[in-house]
Amino acid sequence: MDITIHASFLPHDDPEASLAFFRDTLGFEVRGDVGSGTMRWLTVGPPDQPGTSIVLHPPAVDPGITDDERQTIVEMMAKGTYASLLLATRDLDGAFERLQASDADIVQEPTEQPYGVRDCAVRDPAGNLVRIQELP
Template sequence: MIKSVAHAMIYVLNQDEALDFYKNKLGFEVGDDMKVEGGFRWLTVYPKTQSQLQLVLAEPKEGPLFTKDSAEKIRSLIEEGAFGAGVFETENCQKTYEELVAKGVEFIQPPTEQLYGVEAMGIDNSGNWFSLVQREK
């Protein structure tokens, strides 16, 4: 029986640049950063208060997981902004939004009242969108 989800993938254009973004702009912690045979790099990050679910910052390139053609297709989709990095929760969307904007994080939607709370929509440095949500209490 499966008891939990431990990792989720976010495809990025450059792992070093993505690591800088998630660590220094969003404030995430580094979980694992390992290079294995064949040039594959296992790189994970997580919010400081949630280490049990880590995000894998995966750079699609030819190797054990992708053919050259499939890696190029995925990179093209990343560049088009076709992928999302998920929903990140916060206790105060407006305050977190202002802190992230001050750090240079790009947003495509400022904090807006929704049925479920307050939501802002941001973009990471690879072009993946993410939702920043303050749930209604």
């Protein structure tokens, strides 16, 4: 079976702040931008990986969820417990310096984890946890 990851979804509550983080800070390219106002779906991804994208979407827009579920999603986003993303780089220290310079919400500086990886963690503008681990 030949299956690849095409896109993964991550909620946002401020499309301009999300663009600034993913495009300007992380260096992702913008592949799509549809909708208007806060109801925008943004597709971004690493320039050297055209087949893999992240779709940044408005939270809780699925018509099948209830108002209570929608409120729970918004509350979890505010606490940073709703969604997360794991990225990887060969230059963790350089990536971390770029994150610090952008005033990103730093959760953890580069650290050697007991499970064998070196990584750091930040929150994107919507509160999603973004971990970046160092590739060997």
